[in-house]
Amino acid sequence: MKKSLLTLSALLLASAGMIFSQQINGAGATFPMPIYQKWFQDYNKAHPSVQINYGGGGSGAGISQLTNGTVDFGASDMPMKDDQIAKMKVKPLHFPTVMGAVVLTYNLAGVTSELKFTPETIAGIFMGSIKKWDDPKLAKDNPGVKFPGEEIIPVHRSDASGTTFVFTDYIAKVSPEFKSKVGADTKVAWPAEGLNGQGNPGVAGLVKQTPNSIGYVELIYAIQNKMSYGHVKNSAGTWVKPSLESVTEAASGAAKNMPADFRVSITNAPGKNAYPISSFTWLLIPSQIEDGAKGKIIVEFLKWMLADGQKETTALAYAPLPKEVVAKEEKQIAEIKVGGK
Amino acid sequence: MATAVRVDTPAKKADQAGDQIARLVVLIFAASIVLIAVLIVWVLWYDSAPSRHKLGWSFLTSSQWNPVTEQFGGLPFIFGTVVTSVLALLISVPLGVGSAIFLSELAPRRISDALTFLIELLAAIPSVIYGLLAIFTLVPLMRLYVEPFLRKVLGFLPLFQGIAYGVGTLTAGVILAVMTLPFIISVSRESLLAVPGEQREAALALGSTKWETTWQVVVPYARLGIMGAIFLGLARALGETMAVTMVIGNSTAIHASLFAPGNTIAAVIANEFAEATGDVYQGVLIELGLVLFCLTIILNGLARLMIIATTRKGSKRA
Amino acid sequence: MNRSLAWRKTVNAVMLGLTGVFTVITVSALFVILGYLLFNGGKSLDWNFFTKLPLSPGELGGGMANAIKGSAEIIGLAALIGIPVGFLAGVYLSEYESRAFASLVRYVADLLNGVPSIVIGIVAWTLVVVPTRTFSALAGAVALAIMLIPIVTRQTEQFLREVPNSLREASLALGAHKWRMIATVVVPAGSKGILTGMILGIARIAGETAPLLFTAFNNQFWSHGLTQPTATLPVQIYIRATSPYEDWHRQAWAAGLVLIGLVLLANILARLVLARGISVPRS
Numbered sequence: 001m002k003k004s005l006l007t008l009s010a011l012l013l014a015s016a017g018m019i020f021s022q023q024i025n026g027a028g029a030t031f032p033m034p035i036y037q038k039w040f041q042d043y044n045k046a047h048p049s050v051q052i053n054y055g056g057g058g059s060g061a062g063i064s065q066l067t068n069g070t071v072d073f074g075a076s077d078m079p080m081k082d083d084q085i086a087k088m089k090v091k092p093l094h095f096p097t098v099m100g101a102v103v104l105t106y107n108l109a110g111v112t113s114e115l116k117f118t119p120e121t122i123a124g125i126f127m128g129s130i131k132k133w134d135d136p137k138l139a140k141d142n143p144g145v146k147f148p149g150e151e152i153i154p155v156h157r158s159d160a161s162g163t164t165f166v167f168t169d170y171i172a173k174v175s176p177e178f179k180s181k182v183g184a185d186t187k188v189a190w191p192a193e194g195l196n197g198q199g200n201p202g203v204a205g206l207v208k209q210t211p212n213s214i215g216y217v218e219l220i221y222a223i224q225n226k227m228s229y230g231h232v233k234n235s236a237g238t239w240v241k242p243s244l245e246s247v248t249e250a251a252s253g254a255a256k257n258m259p260a261d262f263r264v265s266i267t268n269a270p271g272k273n274a275y276p277i278s279s280f281t282w283l284l285i286p287s288q289i290e291d292g293a294k295g296k297i298i299v300e301f302l303k304w305m306l307a308d309g310q311k312e313t314t315a316l317a318y319a320p321l322p323k324e325v326v327a328k329e330e331k332q333i334a335e336i337k338v339g340g341k
Numbered sequence: 342m343a344t345a346v347r348v349d350t351p352a353k354k355a356d357q358a359g360d361q362i363a364r365l366v367v368l369i370f371a372a373s374i375v376l377i378a379v380l381i382v383w384v385l386w387y388d389s390a391p392s393r394h395k396l397g398w399s400f401l402t403s404s405q406w407n408p409v410t411e412q413f414g415g416l417p418f419i420f421g422t423v424v425t426s427v428l429a430l431l432i433s434v435p436l437g438v439g440s441a442i443f444l445s446e447l448a449p450r451r452i453s454d455a456l457t458f459l460i461e462l463l464a465a466i467p468s469v470i471y472g473l474l475a476i477f478t479l480v481p482l483m484r485l486y487v488e489p490f491l492r493k494v495l496g497f498l499p500l501f502q503g504i505a506y507g508v509g510t511l512t513a514g515v516i517l518a519v520m521t522l523p524f525i526i527s528v529s530r531e532s533l534l535a536v537p538g539e540q541r542e543a544a545l546a547l548g549s550t551k552w553e554t555t556w557q558v559v560v561p562y563a564r565l566g567i568m569g570a571i572f573l574g575l576a577r578a579l580g581e582t583m584a585v586t587m588v589i590g591n592s593t594a595i596h597a598s599l600f601a602p603g604n605t606i607a608a609v610i611a612n613e614f615a616e617a618t619g620d621v622y623q624g625v626l627i628e629l630g631l632v633l634f635c636l637t638i639i640l641n642g643l644a645r646l647m648i649i650a651t652t653r654k655g656s657k658r659a
Numbered sequence: 660m661n662r663s664l665a666w667r668k669t670v671n672a673v674m675l676g677l678t679g680v681f682t683v684i685t686v687s688a689l690f691v692i693l694g695y696l697l698f699n700g701g702k703s704l705d706w707n708f709f710t711k712l713p714l715s716p717g718e719l720g721g722g723m724a725n726a727i728k729g730s731a732e733i734i735g736l737a738a739l740i741g742i743p744v745g746f747l748a749g750v751y752l753s754e755y756e757s758r759a760f761a762s763l764v765r766y767v768a769d770l771l772n773g774v775p776s777i778v779i780g781i782v783a784w785t786l787v788v789v790p791t792r793t794f795s796a797l798a799g800a801v802a803l804a805i806m807l808i809p810i811v812t813r814q815t816e817q818f819l820r821e822v823p824n825s826l827r828e829a830s831l832a833l834g835a836h837k838w839r840m841i842a843t844v845v846v847p848a849g850s851k852g853i854l855t856g857m858i859l860g861i862a863r864i865a866g867e868t869a870p871l872l873f874t875a876f877n878n879q880f881w882s883h884g885l886t887q888p889t890a891t892l893p894v895q896i897y898i899r900a901t902s903p904y905e906d907w908h909r910q911a912w913a914a915g916l917v918l919i920g921l922v923l924l925a926n927i928l929a930r931l932v933l934a935r936g937i938s939v940p941r942s
Contacts, residue, residue: 023880023887025793027615037715037879044880051880053888061616068618069792087618151504158591160408160616185409195506195602196591197901198612201716204903209480210506224717225903316717356836363838367751370744371764374812377805378767381774384785436681443678456686458930463689465926467866469893470915473900474695477908522685550671573773580775582869583893587901607777607869614781615873630778641773645766 021048022293024301027055028062028075029162030200031100031218032281035316036075039309043301050297058199060160060186066092066284072294074284077162078186079263090286093336094262095302095329097309098318099251101242102167102277103229105222106214107207108133108148115230116141116239119174119276122232125214126154126171127178128192133212141233148212155206155215158196160186166279167216170267174235174276216277219243220317234276235268246275247319254280255322262329278319288337295338302333385631392624400628406593408617413625417595419632421510421603425585426578428514428599429521434571436518437525438560441567444526445533446555457530464523472587475516480507480588483515488600503598506590510603513589517581521574528573532566532651533559566651572644576637582607606633693919700916703909708917713879713890719906723914725881729796729889733875734865736800736885741807742857748808749815749853754841765816771809779805780870788874794888799875803864810863814856818849855929862925866918868893892918 033056040052062074067088121137124130133147157164165186172179182188197203200217207215219242222229231239240246250269268276289295310320403414444453484507495501536559544554590602606629617623711722783802822845830840876888892914899911
């Protein structure tokens with residue numbers, strides 16, 4: 001009937017289009033989205049016939065769509081759990097791409113200095129035991145800062161988020177109460193209700209517009225939007241400002257002891273100036289790619305990412321991968337089986 | 342006068358065949374509409390099976406929403422959908438019926454037509470643009486002026502307590518009100534216009550004021566149609582997705598205060614469908630879609646019946 | 660009722676005045692909306708918007724060229740699918756009466772009109788995205804076509820019905836067969852209304868966002884062919900409006916202005932073409 005004729009002609013048109021360029025589709029974490037989109041843009045400039053389209057959507061969406069097979073690769077800031085991997089038809093390989101920092105960004109009128117947060121105050125704010133900005137616990141760590149007597153509005157992620165995982169993983173490590181009450185995952189039942197945003201951009205947007213709010217976002221979102229973000233006291237007792245140096249230091253221990261599947265957490269890492277809420281983020285690549293052309297492109301891109309791509313990270317405040325990790329990943333690229341049915 | 346002799350020329354035969362083909366073709370295409378509807382119901386029913394079988398009716402009454410632990414309760418979304426729609430109607434029905442009265446009873450015909458034309462343009466504005474406007478104009482307005490004011494004046498009610506976030510259930514209700522207005526006005530106005538002139542003249546002849554005539558004679562006469570308009574508006578409000586999801590705050594809990602963030606069925610599907618892994622999670626969202634579908638079908642069906650009844654009533658009079 | 664006349668007259672004046680105020684409020688909502696869009700969109704609209712691809716967040720100078728093309732493609736394909744179906748179904752309803760079946764089709768078409776667009780998105784996802792294992796312009800077009808069909812059907816039926824029967828009878832009397840009569844006499848007579856119905860339907864689906872969210876998805880680049888994820892104006896507005904970047908907000912306003920400009924233009928044109936004294940009834 002007419003519909004099938006149209007579908008047929010549409011498919012013919014589509015396949016004609018494919019001759020001219022190859023499109024690869026990915027979705028997932030918004031934590032590294034700025035650097036990923038820059039990479040794919042620059043890679044497209046260097047290789048005009050390759051379009052790698054990255055849709056964001058959050059780590060949960062990345063894993064979900066990779067499982068459904070509607071995208072060619074996924075991205076997540078939370079290493080996949082064993083049961084998630086079991087659900088996939090083709091085993092995914094984790095490729096760390098960069099390290100980033102989850103920062104506490106806030107909107108407080110009149111407060112221009114960078115606030116200092118301890119594990120206790122962070123846990124308190126997000127569990128609801130610290131309700132107002134002028135709480136003595138906050139005042140103690142921030143002498144001289146004039147806090148308003150307003151209620152704190154926490155802003156969380158509404159979607160399944162690797163950024164949420166990194167943040168809750170950290171708090172669970174430093175606060176046993178948080179660990180038992182809330183736990184660490186891509187979505188948790190936050191005791192202190194507040195607002196919820198879609199993706200890192202959504203949270204950043206809400207914090208920017210809502211006075212007296214505080215949210216957790218990747219560093220670059222706070223920087224690009226000229227939002228204030230706080231220092232955090234790490235396990236060594238130092239007040240650490242989130243930066244690519246402090247993130248690199250947090251990853252240095254893991255770099256030497258990187259497990260074979262690259263699934264590791266670097267929150268609350270030891271190190272004098274290590275930023276405690278740091279994380280790797282991973283591209284999830286199927287270990288077997290049927291489409292030969294797509295597989296070849298993905299492999300070439302991964303090689304580029306580990307070499308030239310790493311040079312672009314610092315401009316967006318992401319820490320480049322340690323050399324040991326890069327070497328191990330280059331070996332893992334060989335494990336991707338391309339083509340053949 | 343020659344007697345007509347039937348001669349079946351080839352041209353005539355072709356025409357007859359043409360008729361049969363034509364009839365078949367249009368019949369097929371008309372049937373395809375029914376096919377599409379059946380397909381929609383089938384997809385919704387079949388794909389929500391995993392969640393319906395696993396969770397049963399408790400899904401609709403539970404309010405625990407934790408996809409990670411596979412706990413799904415649809416109540417917050419059903420609640421939010423109902424609350425925002427009711428809020429929207431509370432604002433748009435008085436505004437809408439009032440405007441419809443003005444447009445049908447008071448305004449001269451040409452002005453009424455022109456104004457109605459403009460109002461109907463409001464219905465053509467896409468939802469995402471209402472959302473765009475709401476984020477940058479309505480939300481700050483609510484946060485800085487309207488919600489603090491309501492809290493000051495009506496703060497003894499739990500409905501108006503709590504932090505004025507700007508985004509939230511109340512804001513979603515307001516933007517929905519603006520979006521349902523043109524529907525309510527358009528259909529109500531036509532129902533009012535369908536009321537025969539003799540009714541008005543009789544009331545006026547008995548000494549009623551214009552308002553009394555309108556309120557006590559014309560509006561009751563058209564009440565079925567106005568009810569239909571309200572049902573149509575409600576159905577529209579229930580299904581609105583973009584404008585709502587951009588200002589409602591995407592919470593998964595039920596709050597007493599209208600200032601608090603909320604969620605609706607349409608908004609949660611829009612936000613979480615792309616990340617729903619597994620048959621049950623997807624099934625749950627599709628089941629919510631099924632609930633929404635049934636609600637809107639019932640409301641639309643009732644609305645159509647009411648509107649048909651009104652126009653038929655109006656035209657019965659000689 | 661022994662209310663004094665003066666009281667009743669006061670109530671009369673107040674209530675009627677109130678209805679006028681309500682009307683003013685409603686109509687001014689339209690102008691407020693248009694005003695904001697014109698102001699914010701107008702100052703953000705530039706040549707880049709129409710010609711450049713989106714850039715990664717933080718980089719200035721990007722545009723929505725691919726979204727404009729994507730929207731055009733998807734709407735075009737949806738029209739290609741939906742208009743013939745809707746038109747012919749409308750012809751059936753108007754010209755070939757079979758009481759029960761026609762009433763069923765008519766009723767179903769009306770109900771389909773009211774189905775929330777997000778639900779239609781789910782259906783298109785199941786029917787197209789899942790089997791083809793990719794987001795695509797085709798899936799988006801299927802979703803929009805499902806929304807377009809009932810609109811075109813009812814509009815076509817309505818305007819064909821308004822063609823006077825005398826035209827039909829005259830044509831039949833001259834010896835034309837039914838299909839010829841319909842094709843050469845009735846449809847041309849009702850063509851003005853039918854065309855406006857199609858324009859209104861297209862304007863309606865042009866602004867739809869929800870059904871595209873998980874069918875056409877989004878694309879940073881040009882989408883080649885119809886089986887790739889495609890950027891569209893409404894989805895881009897949504898993504899940018901909810902982001903924190905000022906530059907993206909500007910672009911959202913610009914896109915909003917373009918979209919509403921096209922939609923309103925189509926609506927105004929369609930209704931003026933009809934140029935009737937009464938408002939065009941909603942289908």
